[in-house]
Amino acid sequence: xxxxxxxxxxxxxxxxxxxxxxxxxxxxxxxxxxxxxxxxxxxxxxxxxxxxxxxxxxxxxxxxxxxxxxxxxxxxxxxxxxxxxxxxxxxxxxxxxxxxxxxxxxxxxxxxxxxxxxxxxxxxxxxxxxxxxxxxxxxxxxxxxxxxxxxxxxxxxxxxxxxxxxxxxxxxxxxxxxxxxxxxxxxxxxxxxxxxxxxxxxxxxxxxxxxxxxxx
Numbered sequence: 001x002x003x004x005x006x007x008x009x010x011x012x013x014x015x016x017x018x019x020x021x022x023x024x025x026x027x028x029x030x031x032x033x034x035x036x037x038x039x040x041x042x043x044x045x046x047x048x049x050x051x052x053x054x055x056x057x058x059x060x061x062x063x064x065x066x067x068x069x070x071x072x073x074x075x076x077x078x079x080x081x082x083x084x085x086x087x088x089x090x091x092x093x094x095x096x097x098x099x100x101x102x103x104x105x106x107x108x109x110x111x112x113x114x115x116x117x118x119x120x121x122x123x124x125x126x127x128x129x130x131x132x133x134x135x136x137x138x139x140x141x142x143x144x145x146x147x148x149x150x151x152x153x154x155x156x157x158x159x160x161x162x163x164x165x166x167x168x169x170x171x172x173x174x175x176x177x178x179x180x181x182x183x184x185x186x187x188x189x190x191x192x193x194x195x196x197x198x199x200x201x202x203x204x205x206x207x208x209x210x211x212x213x214x215x216x
């Protein structure tokens with residue numbers, strides 16, 4: 001499923017965040033986006049997921065015009081096709097690890113446990129930790145929970161916003177291995193926003209976002 005962004009522009013009032021952003025991400029491709037703080041990298045990622053609106057241009061995924069969907073249809077598209085790893089984890093504190101990871105499956109109406117949650121916890125290095133509460137985990141473990149949750153429903157598009165920003169170098173390297181390995185195993189596209197040179201260096205393509213657009 002190909003992600004296509006054409007002449008995308010986003011403004012806050014009279015001030016442009018970015019303009020004329022055009023890019024295409026193929027299935028199985030890993031694209032890293034870098035740029036100065038405040039240039040709109042996270043905003044661009046939110047637009048790709050249909051979490052934020054834009055003022056010009058189009059975002060399409062597998063031929064679906066995301067901007068043309070109403071709120072309910074966009075949410076359904078996102079549940080089915082998108083995994084999002086947030087910089088701040090957004091792990092729900094009142095749910096245990098297994099319940100957090102299973103949220104995308106529950107939202108898709110899958111109530112029967114087919115072993116996928118346990119498999120994902122094994123894959124991210126958290127075997128047997130499903131009953132733990134988030135407040136008992138380290139930052140690196142919380143990020144792994146967030147990755148497992150983003151991947152458990154096998155999305156075609158994985159979006160990651162500074163997934164290693166709060167981690168030490170050793171844990172950050174392990175997290176990148178997980179992201180790349182899991183997405184390539186399922187043929188998903190990965191778009192990563194980062195300030196980390198080492199994370200960006202792993203990408204198939206490195207793009208630089210500025211207020212005027214995006215370039216290699």
